[in-house]
Amino acid sequence: MIRRIAVALAGPIVSVLLALLVTTLFLTFGGYSAASAYEVMWNYGIEPASLVSTVNNAVPLYLAGVAAAFALRMGLFNIGVDGQYRVAALAGAVVAANLPLPLWLRLPITLLVCCLVGALWALVPALLKVYRGVSEVITSILMNAIATTVVAILLAHVFRSGSGQNTGTAIIGPDGAMPALIDLGIGNRTTISGFLVVAVVVGILFYLIQYRTVFGFTLQVAARSPEAAESAGIKVNRRIIWAMLGSGAIAGLIGLPHVLGTAFRFDGTLPTDLMFTGLAAALLGRSHPIGMAFGALILAFVERSSQVLGLVQLPTEVGSVFMAVILLSSAVGYWLTERADQRIALWNAIRRRRSAGPTPPSPSTPGLEAAR
């Protein structure tokens, strides 16, 4: 058990260390002092306002990670998360601003509409994969481009509020916006958004659905052995559709923290590339709901703390470099730790056999038991 936890933690730690190493090299060869850069970043990052901002910024990253992970558990690569959340965020902004209902009804409906729109946007690649055999990687990324255009057209001609320079939807009043969860009151801007609750609920639902239900089990079987799934009566094509719908539904929520908590309308300030950072969080946390939370927090922390570098004449790209390397190193890190784990298991097996001498091998050494 301890070894399992150690192995689970070793992966992300190795990945982060690798990313730090590469970032250090980047800074050093650029003629900067890496140590002082890290010191500045750390000091800025642990300020209360920064920490609050880290938590708030980690929420959309976490949602993006969970969305990617939902499809990854079925062996699908939903690379269309960006498009899904942009279309859903526009729908959410319109609903939240215009629905004549009190907040306690309007907010859940807004969330549901966003889930629905995101799911529908993800349904297109799923159907194309099932019926035409087209890779979901290609179609979902193409759906991103379609989303850009569709959102632009809808924003310009249908949902734009006002005229002239105004390029956003109608302003969402307090009756439609996400209330603050808690104001820590320790200085400027230390309000934790209510979306933290949404993220926690999504994480718990993800865990229950994927790890605890029969449905999650069938997804796993379909992902690992489609033939075995079919023979067991699990329709692989339906699992593909459900996995993409689930992934898209979660993706639909990603844009809402910005729409309902920062801009209070849909406009050009919506971040458009949360997916890759979210994917990094998913890789770092190995698609596990708690692991991904740590991943999202680490990435949000780096993003936030690297902003200070500009003030001290250091390149703010350090954050981006770090994030990019994390994407690569999380794969390498897991590979390294898995290899190490196998080595350790091998050593243990050999040691056990040596100490046991020529007596029968212990039952836990696989493959040594003769078939009978």
Add this chain to the structure above:
Amino acid sequence: MLVRLTGIVKRFGTFVANDHIDLAVRAGTVHAIVGENGAGKSTLMKILAGEEHPDEGTIEIAGAPHSFRSPRDAQQAGIGMVHQHFLLADALRVWENVVLADEPGTALRLDSAAARRRVGEIAAANGFPVDVDAVVRDLGVGGRQRVEILKVLYRDARVIILDEPTAVLVPSEAQSLFAAMRRFTEAGAAVIFISHKLDEVLDFADDITVIRAGAVVGRTTPAESSAPALAALMVKVAMPSVAPREVAPGTAVVLSAAGVTVGDAGEVPALDDVSLEVHSGEIVGVAGVEGNGQSELLMALLGRAKHSGTISMGDADITDLSTEARRERGMAYIPEDRHRDGVVLSMPLRENAALGYHARPPVKRGPWFSRAGAAGVARTIISRFDVRGGDPSTLASALSGGNQQKFIVGRELGSHPKVLIAAHPTRGVDIGAQSAVWNELTAARDEGLGTLLISADLDELLALSDRLLVFYRGRVVGELDPKTVDAQVLGEYMTGVRGQAPDAGSRPDPEGAAA
């Protein structure tokens, strides 16, 4: 002698695929190699074609010894092989496929005009009606095979190996293939073809070599031999002593198929109008050389293959039911290939115990997957069926093949099914596990389970079956009594010597053909 193989030995682990095989092929002749599946024919041919390296033995081509390190070496020595499963690039044209890897022109420029012309000439010279500009994707199986043969001819092969060339062809295509084979031999080449269809072999071969269990058991010519004699050489079973059953089979039909056909329109159906019945407490064996419709029958019964005709369990028509619904009604399934659809190797035994039974208690509790329930099932299987080498949390991949198989048999029988569809339940397991599985199958039979047993192991079929159906080219060509049938008669049915009307259009009559 154009080809002389001497003392060829090939081992895979402890399994000896070729055991000191000698083979001599004369120029200008068609040499047939016959034998059952797994007899070692294909391995021998792969050795000759440079795809496998023999552990012992020598290869001589036209008197000169050769040691092939790759298929390329064999090609340069004039040996070409047409595989049973075609190796073609679907998106390329016929001539492109033919010249692939041996393109005329320089390293940087493909002389496509010359290539097209050359391929066209070869096709015309050999009487192959092939459009060299057609895209391979659009060709039928006969056309694809001609492209494969063109590939061999383009490389000036003197020895042409055809691995079960007629398995995919309709009779008229087969006839034109044999005509082409004659043209090659008249030009001085040698053709080696692998088959287990004895009528073809007797009609077209000059020499015949019979291989059984990795060794040559007979060399003959069509003039000196006959189909029954060849069948007796090919199929040799030591009749096992059958433990007499004490419980008589029931009379209720638990599984029936009526007129089931599987196949794409316009092609020879893989399963052709098959009807069969399994009674409660009965084991019905399906014998036949592999690839004669058994896999398609399995998939149709399980609800995974599109088919015409009706399938019923008891009185209920289940033709339109999903696999899940069929399993819920008590259909259990031991698959042909346990690694493909029997277990998920990367999952623990706990999850594997739930496979196929995930939609009912104790695994399913409301919407939840009960790990404790699944682990309990796994533990029961492990203890009752003596699965060794793991507990419920052990990955299936850590178990030996025999224990994986026992686990699957235990899972399927442990659910108290009404119907069991078992394919090769003891394939690749050792004797101990085999007798354990047999005991479980007969015990379940005595409790009233109706079993359809498909097996390539004739000992197993004869030991367990109450009735024996023989499949040939997707049809039931005979129903035999396993207690009285002898190996030669069974071999003749399996190879199409008996029970098969000569032309593919007419229906065989199982009753009239029964021995």
